[in-house]
Amino acid sequence: MQNPYLPYPVRISEIITETEDRNLKTFKYVFIDPEDEEKFDYQAGQFAELSIAGKGEIPIGIASSPVEKGFLKFTVNKVGLVSTHLHNMKVGDVMGIRGPLGNWYPWDIMEGKNVVIIGGGFAFTTLRSSIVYMLANRDRFKEIHVIYGARTPGMLLYVDELKEWEKRDDIHMHITVDATDDPDWKYNKGFVPTITDQKAPPGTDDTYAIICGPPIMIKFTQPVLEKLDYAHDHIIMSLENRMKCGIGICGHCNIGRHFVCKDGPVFTLNQLNNMPKEY
């Protein structure tokens, strides 16, 4: 029997401060035992437990993409005990990763379909993983739209990649900020729901929307998508809840009979309509 609570040992190989408030850092990890990397076979949309001996574990969405080999990437907001400790760690430090955990965006269903990615703030991590995955398998998807917003230009994640994607003609990027006085800002200004209303393609049987962001963004984006005729089983969301085990055993993250860690974190709006609003 394999102990599902035992993390793989990893080493921090790079740390990038992503945002101007310095509260978001991206950590790149390499596995200490190369065999562990083979066992860590993941899909875009899954998460893992970052494990620091003496502090504990935090569930974080995987920001690297299955098509990127040799490392894992996680972008972590500084919030509590573990994430604050992690923000003070250095390149070369050893810690643990347990996963991959949870389900993923329904790539089999979305194959051959239009995909609209809607993200806000720092919830762009598994969406980044998804975009990199789709671009590496570009012929398996029809139109790809990305609507991504942050409070200010300095709060956007993965800015270099956003600029690269802007230049491509096989992905429609709609980057936005809530407000800015930067005269050189050449992208959108406005909240994500507004930009979604203006830029998202209309909902069809062949179009899926993936939404990830703060509750307030989701609350106001949902009616916009409904107005655009998106069916509830074509609106896909990724949830968070307090977790401990990450494998559906400890009982913490349940929403009704479902565990966010094991039956989620990805649910369709159709599923969520029949679940308690305990998230």
Place this chain on the structure above:
Amino acid sequence: MKVLKINKDDWANGLKKLGESCRLLGPLKDGEFHNFKELGQGELPDFNFRNTRLSPKSIVYPQSEKMFDYTLDQNDPNHNILKEAEKDYSPQVVLGIRPCDAKALSLVKLNFDTPEYQDTYWLKRFESTTLVGLACHNPCSNCFCTSTGTGPFHPEALDMLLVEDNDQFLAQILTEKGEAIAKTAGWSTEAGSDAPAQITAMKEAAEGRMTSFISAENLKNKSAMEIYEDPYWEDVSFSCINCGTCTYLCPTCWCFDVQDETCGNCGIRMRNWDSCMYPLFSLHGSGHNPRGQKLQRVRQRFMHKLKYFLDKYDEGIQCVGCGRCVRYCPVNIDIRRVCELMNRSEACPVTI
């Protein structure tokens, strides 16, 4: 089914022999209440009890349990890497577990042993445990095991069932594990051919002494969201003080928290029983709490036991009717009453 006869002398001698090869646990008087404890050499379990105040779940699932060791010493090549903690999974025999509490272990197993993940700690200890049940002749007034798919003589999850018959035991051998310990203990006197009928008669008499029942037959077909939104939750939760007593005493509550404890450069990762009655159980790092209100937490507990579990596994409700939460709730919240409200087929005015 094989039934043995064990007289009091054979019992004491047998336990002595058993104790040479495995740990023995049984109910012992601990202050005012009985509790399951490891028996000392030559010590006999005290069967003069109705049931223990705490359920015996800690025998398989300790309240605090070490999972890993680690060192933070930078000079140690393995620093910051978790190592499996050494564990004692040597065979143990539990003497005198009540059939309801044994049934609870088989319900809890559904959570710890899933197709995708196996909780190694729980399973290894469960596998190394032999359960010798003790039939209930005098169920408590607030026990309702016969309406939860178990009963005072229910054999499920047990390896052997002892039935007290005046100054001897009739012992039903239920599994190979049960057979093996009978052999080790030297219990081999077969009871007469009338023993099964005798046990059945005592079982029926015990069931006839049950005074408390619940109805759960409508729960399966009612929608979870409908029950969730029913109006009685405010009244049900009104008096709750979120003390968590019900979850700690309950043989089928399994939730746990994981914590690291460091002393100097060394430390352990451990898990501890947790309770959905506490606000911290579901608190997000952002400060948001999906079950920040008492009503939501009380509803969660009853919905989990009586509806979510039923829907998820189709193995009945997650309650064995042991009555502990009814007996020890400081504000008299009664799961039998809540079940009745949830089970009602028509909308009803709120009365508690």
